[in-house]
Amino acid sequence: MLAANLMTGRPRTSTPLPYRVTIIAIVLCGVLAAVLLYREARHSEQLHAESEFVRRASLRHALTSEVLSRYTESLFGVSSIFALDTTLTRAEFARATQRLQARLTGSLAFEWVPLVTDENRATLETAMRQVYPRRGFEFMDFDANGLAHRAPPRPFYYPIVFVEPMHGNELALGYDLTNAPSGPYLQRARELHRLVVTHQFRLVQERGNELGVVMVIPVFRPGGPAPTEPAEETFTGFVQCVFHVRELLETASASDPDAAFDMLFVDASAVAPAPRIMYYRPALDATARDQAPSEAEFRRDAAFTRAFPLHIGEREWHVIYRPRPEWLATQHTSTPLARVGSVLALAALLGGLVNVLGRRAQTITREVNERTAELADSRRQFANLVHALPGMAYRATYDGDFQLTFASEGALALTGCTPEQLVSGAVRVRELIHPDDVARVRDETRAALQAHRDVEVEYRTRLRDGTVKWVLSRGRGVYDDAGRLVVVEGIVIDVTDTKRAEESRLAIERKLLETQKLESLGLLAGGIAHDFNNLLSAILGNASLARMTLPAGNPIDPQLRAIETASLRAAELCRQMLAYAGKGRFIIERVDLSALVEDMLPLLRVSVVRSAQLHLELTTPVPGVRADATQLRQIVMNLVLNAVDALAGRSGDVTIRTGYRTIDKAEFATSVTGQNLPGGDYVVLEVQDTGCGMSREVLGKIFDPFFTTKFAGRGLGLAAVQGIVRSHNGALQVESEVDKGTLFRLFLPAIAGEAVQIEAAKPAPRTRWQHTGHVLVIDDEESVRHVIAELLKTFGFSTQIEGNGPAGIEAFRADPDRWTLVVIDLLMPGMDGEQTLKAIRAIRKDIRVLLVSGYAEGGILERVRGPGRVGFLAKPFEPDAFEDKLRELFV
Known part of the structure; x- marks a missing residue:
C-alpha cells in the first residue's frame, strides 16, 4: 500500500502513532525478555556441562598417567638386572622380558644396548656371531632409503645386541644407535642418569607407516663400596623398550572409555620436522592415526577444550580433551x-531474520555473479595471451625435477605431447630433454632457483620420433613469505632455427678465416716462389751458358748438367708452392691417370724403402682427365712418400689404385676439398698404406701448411696436394684409423673419349736457331738480366741491359727504330713490367716484347694484347725453352 501510494502520488494512510508504538514496544519487550531468559538458562547449563567435563577429563587423565607409570616401572626393573650383572646371556634377557611383553601392551621390543669402544668392536662382533650363528652379526647403519650397511669406525658405539622378541625385529639387531634418530636421546639419558623418551620416528624394523617411540634407561654398574654415589658408578649401556605410539596410547586410554569427550595426544616437546600429533582417540571408537586432526582443527571444532600435561622421560606430552557434541x-x-x-x-523475529537474510543472499549472489564474470574475462584474456605466445607457457612444482601443473596448447608443437599428457605425468619433462643435457639443465635450474634468480637455459629436446630441437627455457620462481619455492612459471620456445643460423654463421666465419689464411699463405708462397725463380734463373742460365761454351766431352759437363737438373727440381718446388696458393698456371692436357702412374713406376720403386711392398691396382683403360701431368705426378709422389713415412721403417704395404666411378653429390660431403662438386663421372686415384694411421686430432690438421708429424718434415706436401686438387676442380677424401693405416682418395672429373697415354718426352736433336738484331733487356735482378743477355748473344743478337723501367724507357726512346725486341721483367720495384710495356708501346706500337716473371702467366697476355707481338716465359727457363719462345715471336 505504501509503495503504491508513492508511485501514484496519493497520500499514504497511517494508524495512530501510539498504537503502532505500543505494538512495536510489546513485540520488542517480548522478544527481549525471551532472549534474556533463554540465554541465562543456557549459560547455567553450559557451566554445569563444563564442570562435569573437567571432572571426567581429570579422572581419565589420572588413569592414563597411572598406566604409563606402570610401563616405566617395568622398564626400571629390567635395567636393574643389567646394573647388577652385565654378563647376562641372550636366554636370560629373553626370560627377564618375556612376562613384561605380555603385560605391557603396545610394546614392540625390549633391547639391550651396551657401550662398546672401537677397540672392543671386533671382539663383541665375533662373540655375537657365535650367539647368532645363522644370521651373523655386525654393527650397522641405515641410510635415508632404509638400506643397511656396515657402520664406519667411531670412537664408541651403541649397538643393539639383544632384542626380544626377535621375530619382526631382526633388522634392529646390530644397529648402531649413535647415528640413529634416537642417538641424541641415548646420550641425554646417559648424562642425566634418568629415563628419556624419544620423539616419534619411523623404526628400522617397521615396514608400514606406523611411528614409534623408545623409552631409554641408562644402566650404571656400581663401581665401589658406595654405589649410591654417582661418581663411583660405571656406565655400561641402555635398556630400552620400543613402542608403537598408537598401541601404547591406546592401551593407556582404553580402560573404562568415556563417551563424553575425544582425546588428542600431542608431543609438546617435538621440534620440527618431528611430528607433534601422537594419537587421536574419539570417544566411541579408535581411528587410524593418519585421520587424526591437527591441534588447531581439534580445538577449532570444539565448544571448549582442556589440556593436561603428561611428564614422562624428560618429555612433556599434552592430552587435549574436547566434549562430544x-x-x-x-x-x-x-x-x-x-x-x-x-x-x-x-x-x-524469525520473519524479520528471514527477510534480512534473503536481502543479504540477493546481494551476495549479485556480487558473486559480478566477480565470476570478471574472473571469466580475466581467464579469457590470459588464454588469448598464452595462445599468442611462441612456444609453451607452463607452471610447475620443482623438487629436483619439474612436475607441470599447467601447460599451454603450444606444448604439442614444441614437444609432440599434449598438455594433458605433460600435466598428468604420463610424459615426464625429464624424458624430453636430450640425455647429454639433463645434468646441465638440472644443475643450472637448481642454482638459479636457490639464488632466487630467473631461470634461463638452452638445451636440446628429443621428440618421440627422434627429432632433436633446441629450446630456450625462461622461468621465474614464486616463493612464499618464508622464502620457500612454491611454483616455477615460465615459457619454453623453439630456437632450433636460430641455432642453425648461428651454426651457419660460424661455419661461414670459419670458412672466411680459412680463406684469409690461405690468401695470406698464398702471398707468402708466391713471394718466396718469385724470389727463388729469379735465383734459379741465374743458376740455370749460367750453368747452361757454361756448358754450351765448353767443348763436348769436357770433364765438368756432368757437374753442370747436375746443376741444371737441381735447378729444374727446385723450379718444380716453386710451382708446387704456387699450386698450394692456387696461383699456379697448369699446362692442361688430356691425361690417362693409369698410364701416368705406370710411367712413374721406376721413380716410385726407388722412393719406397725395402721393407715396404708397392702394389699397383690400375684399371685400364680409364677415361681421360683434363689436368697438368706434372702436377698429377707431384700428387702421386707426395702421397706415396707420405705413405712410406707412415710405415716408419716397418714392413708394410703401399697400394696405388686407379678406377672409374659414377659419384653421387652426397658422397662429396665428407671431402677435405670439393664438397660442392656436382655428381657425375669421375676418375679415382687411391693411395693406401698399412702404417700407423692418424688420430682424429691429427687428421684435422694434416692439410695445414707447415704442420708435420715428422722430425725433419716441412709440412708442405699435403698442403700442396690440396692446392693442386683444388686448382683441378677435384675432390680429396681421407680415411684413417690408428694402427691400421690411411687411405687418400682423389676424384677428378672424367671427360668422354679414349684415355690418352702419357709418355715420357724424348729429346730430339735440334739445330740452334739464329737471328740478328738489337735487344733491350729490362730486369731489376742483375744476375738475371746478365744471363738473358748472354743467352741472346748465343742466338746472334746484340744486347743492352737496364735495371729498371724508367731507365729502359729512356734507352728505348733514344732510338726506337733500332730495337728488334724488348725483354721486360713483369715484377720490378717502382714501375712494373706492365707499366713499362705501356710506355714503350706509346713510343712504338709494333715492337716485339717478351715478358718474363717468376710468377705464372695469370692472364697477362690478354691484358696487354696490342698491335705488336707479345710473348711470356716463366722463370727459370732452359735455353731450349727460351729459343722456342724467340722462334714464336719472330715467325
Missing part, C-alpha cells in the same frame, strides 16, 4: 524453551 546435547534441557515469552514475538 552428542554429549553436550544431553546436557541441555527444555527449560529455556518454556521461558520464551511469546510465539508471535518469536515468529516476528
Whole structure:
C-alpha cells in the first residue's frame, strides 16, 4: 500500500502513532525478555556441562598417567638386572622380558644396548656371531632409503645386541644407535642418569607407516663400596623398550572409555620436522592415526577444550580433551524453551531474520555473479595471451625435477605431447630433454632457483620420433613469505632455427678465416716462389751458358748438367708452392691417370724403402682427365712418400689404385676439398698404406701448411696436394684409423673419349736457331738480366741491359727504330713490367716484347694484347725453352 501510494502520488494512510508504538514496544519487550531468559538458562547449563567435563577429563587423565607409570616401572626393573650383572646371556634377557611383553601392551621390543669402544668392536662382533650363528652379526647403519650397511669406525658405539622378541625385529639387531634418530636421546639419558623418551620416528624394523617411540634407561654398574654415589658408578649401556605410539596410547586410554569427550595426544616437546600429533582417540571408537586432526582443527571444532600435561622421560606430552557434541546435547534441557515469552514475538523475529537474510543472499549472489564474470574475462584474456605466445607457457612444482601443473596448447608443437599428457605425468619433462643435457639443465635450474634468480637455459629436446630441437627455457620462481619455492612459471620456445643460423654463421666465419689464411699463405708462397725463380734463373742460365761454351766431352759437363737438373727440381718446388696458393698456371692436357702412374713406376720403386711392398691396382683403360701431368705426378709422389713415412721403417704395404666411378653429390660431403662438386663421372686415384694411421686430432690438421708429424718434415706436401686438387676442380677424401693405416682418395672429373697415354718426352736433336738484331733487356735482378743477355748473344743478337723501367724507357726512346725486341721483367720495384710495356708501346706500337716473371702467366697476355707481338716465359727457363719462345715471336 505504501509503495503504491508513492508511485501514484496519493497520500499514504497511517494508524495512530501510539498504537503502532505500543505494538512495536510489546513485540520488542517480548522478544527481549525471551532472549534474556533463554540465554541465562543456557549459560547455567553450559557451566554445569563444563564442570562435569573437567571432572571426567581429570579422572581419565589420572588413569592414563597411572598406566604409563606402570610401563616405566617395568622398564626400571629390567635395567636393574643389567646394573647388577652385565654378563647376562641372550636366554636370560629373553626370560627377564618375556612376562613384561605380555603385560605391557603396545610394546614392540625390549633391547639391550651396551657401550662398546672401537677397540672392543671386533671382539663383541665375533662373540655375537657365535650367539647368532645363522644370521651373523655386525654393527650397522641405515641410510635415508632404509638400506643397511656396515657402520664406519667411531670412537664408541651403541649397538643393539639383544632384542626380544626377535621375530619382526631382526633388522634392529646390530644397529648402531649413535647415528640413529634416537642417538641424541641415548646420550641425554646417559648424562642425566634418568629415563628419556624419544620423539616419534619411523623404526628400522617397521615396514608400514606406523611411528614409534623408545623409552631409554641408562644402566650404571656400581663401581665401589658406595654405589649410591654417582661418581663411583660405571656406565655400561641402555635398556630400552620400543613402542608403537598408537598401541601404547591406546592401551593407556582404553580402560573404562568415556563417551563424553575425544582425546588428542600431542608431543609438546617435538621440534620440527618431528611430528607433534601422537594419537587421536574419539570417544566411541579408535581411528587410524593418519585421520587424526591437527591441534588447531581439534580445538577449532570444539565448544571448549582442556589440556593436561603428561611428564614422562624428560618429555612433556599434552592430552587435549574436547566434549562430544552428542554429549553436550544431553546436557541441555527444555527449560529455556518454556521461558520464551511469546510465539508471535518469536515468529516476528524469525520473519524479520528471514527477510534480512534473503536481502543479504540477493546481494551476495549479485556480487558473486559480478566477480565470476570478471574472473571469466580475466581467464579469457590470459588464454588469448598464452595462445599468442611462441612456444609453451607452463607452471610447475620443482623438487629436483619439474612436475607441470599447467601447460599451454603450444606444448604439442614444441614437444609432440599434449598438455594433458605433460600435466598428468604420463610424459615426464625429464624424458624430453636430450640425455647429454639433463645434468646441465638440472644443475643450472637448481642454482638459479636457490639464488632466487630467473631461470634461463638452452638445451636440446628429443621428440618421440627422434627429432632433436633446441629450446630456450625462461622461468621465474614464486616463493612464499618464508622464502620457500612454491611454483616455477615460465615459457619454453623453439630456437632450433636460430641455432642453425648461428651454426651457419660460424661455419661461414670459419670458412672466411680459412680463406684469409690461405690468401695470406698464398702471398707468402708466391713471394718466396718469385724470389727463388729469379735465383734459379741465374743458376740455370749460367750453368747452361757454361756448358754450351765448353767443348763436348769436357770433364765438368756432368757437374753442370747436375746443376741444371737441381735447378729444374727446385723450379718444380716453386710451382708446387704456387699450386698450394692456387696461383699456379697448369699446362692442361688430356691425361690417362693409369698410364701416368705406370710411367712413374721406376721413380716410385726407388722412393719406397725395402721393407715396404708397392702394389699397383690400375684399371685400364680409364677415361681421360683434363689436368697438368706434372702436377698429377707431384700428387702421386707426395702421397706415396707420405705413405712410406707412415710405415716408419716397418714392413708394410703401399697400394696405388686407379678406377672409374659414377659419384653421387652426397658422397662429396665428407671431402677435405670439393664438397660442392656436382655428381657425375669421375676418375679415382687411391693411395693406401698399412702404417700407423692418424688420430682424429691429427687428421684435422694434416692439410695445414707447415704442420708435420715428422722430425725433419716441412709440412708442405699435403698442403700442396690440396692446392693442386683444388686448382683441378677435384675432390680429396681421407680415411684413417690408428694402427691400421690411411687411405687418400682423389676424384677428378672424367671427360668422354679414349684415355690418352702419357709418355715420357724424348729429346730430339735440334739445330740452334739464329737471328740478328738489337735487344733491350729490362730486369731489376742483375744476375738475371746478365744471363738473358748472354743467352741472346748465343742466338746472334746484340744486347743492352737496364735495371729498371724508367731507365729502359729512356734507352728505348733514344732510338726506337733500332730495337728488334724488348725483354721486360713483369715484377720490378717502382714501375712494373706492365707499366713499362705501356710506355714503350706509346713510343712504338709494333715492337716485339717478351715478358718474363717468376710468377705464372695469370692472364697477362690478354691484358696487354696490342698491335705488336707479345710473348711470356716463366722463370727459370732452359735455353731450349727460351729459343722456342724467340722462334714464336719472330715467325
